[in-house]
Amino acid sequence: LDLTRPLADVTLDGAAATRLADPASARAAVAGALLSGAGLLASEQLGLAEWCLTETVAYVRERHQFNRPVGSFQALKHRLARLWLDVASARAAARAAADALATGAPDAPLTVAVAQAYCSGVAVRAAEECVQLHGGIGMTWEHPAHLYLKRAKADSLALGTAGHHRGLVADFAELPAP
Template sequence: MTRDLLYSETEEELRSAVRSLLADRCDSTTVLTRAETGRPHDPALWETLAAGIGAAGLLVPEKLGGQGACHREAAVVLEELGRAVAPLPYLTSSVLATEILLGCDTPEAADLLRELASGSRVCVPVLPLTLAPGAPLPAAVRDSGGGTLSGAVTSVADAVAADVLLVLADTGLYAVPAAAAELTGQVPLDLTRPLATVTLDGAAGTLLADPATTRAAVAGALLSGAGLLASEQLGIAEWCLTETVGYLRTRHQFNRPVGSFQAVKHRLARLWLDVASARAAARAAADALATGAPDAPLAVAVAQSYCSGVAVRVAEECVQLHGGIGMTWEHPAHLYLKRAKADSLALGTTGHHRGLVADFAELPAP
């Protein structure tokens, strides 16, 4: 099936708006300062991105107050968020939670979608960030009757920024106010995407969907999330390569730019090819999700199998080729390396997705 890997004019305009906003209000110094506090999210920046630009409602139909766009536009936003390692709950709220609610197709879910699309609420699914498409869903939360929920789930991303939690229980999917849960912060590798253990002890939830509908909705959300995460990984790799090339043009040794040495040129050329290939894989996954292609699961697995490793590899080279300054806390390279490493575990490891590729292609697993 032919894929459209090119960016449309509308997508480029969206990119320009998001990049301009992040350049103005999400520079590396600001990100570092907020990350050190343990609560990196910037509510004012989120309001501008979500409501001002309308990015939060890209996947929400117009009849529910959204933009009625598709995964291609959401991929562009995530690409720019990756370039800035922006500490915003876009992947968790505007992609994962939104996709789950869209799969519920109930009046209660529709009401919550309207709030998400307007940017007035942040909603986060209470699922481990490492949960992969095709993996068994956790059964950690129990309903003791009437939507009274108890249980604990670890490694929940962006829970500290949430107004509403989507809780997967044994009797279905529930919306629970974040204030009704106990959040215990965990020490994350990526300080820009905080993790927490969410504990519910008799919390009251509003039923959104029955168990069968919930399982199907969560499975679809994990697939979309993994596919769009590849675009975030692409953004990380693009920034790292651009910054490294720029640095090596100005850094001199033996009265010559470091970037002019043949061995360094070869390393940069390999990285450029890696990033170009990652862009093709990420765009193919986004287009497959947007068009509802039958082979979307394969395109997503291919994208994650490739983009995950590229982001880590380019970020590692960024740190190393920057020399001493790349090893310091003041330089933002470590933020990108940590985000790349954390993303390589999010929504399925490279090994998991390679196994899926082998299954879809009916080949022996690696």
């Protein structure tokens, strides 16, 4: 899906190994690593959404239709204003998650789950808007918009879907699942 982030299989047949931790400590370490990864991924998704918004705004300012910049059309202004609000909210969520992880806050799992549940959708929507509002050029290999869309889609699945993270938020709030 995202060829800019290649994956590999590593096989260690016959390699010498040393046990580093007992099973409980290993599970805790892996859980901590996945939590940190999800928090950092929210920051990547924020950066992706910000790039898409910035590039799209610049493009609709310079692209003209009917002798006017397409960015002056009310329908596009409304779409971009809503996207700007979503990106600003994603910035707050991603920064809160990064701060919670950096300070070892006890509510870090909740903060990261909120950030992932929100930033994931914002990144995908920002990338979709970027491709759409760039028109034909947004669909071509010559423009990087399609790469950002692929990265946003891959990131939305990487360390749990938005639905998974919403489920975690519900668990933290002790809300029953439907």
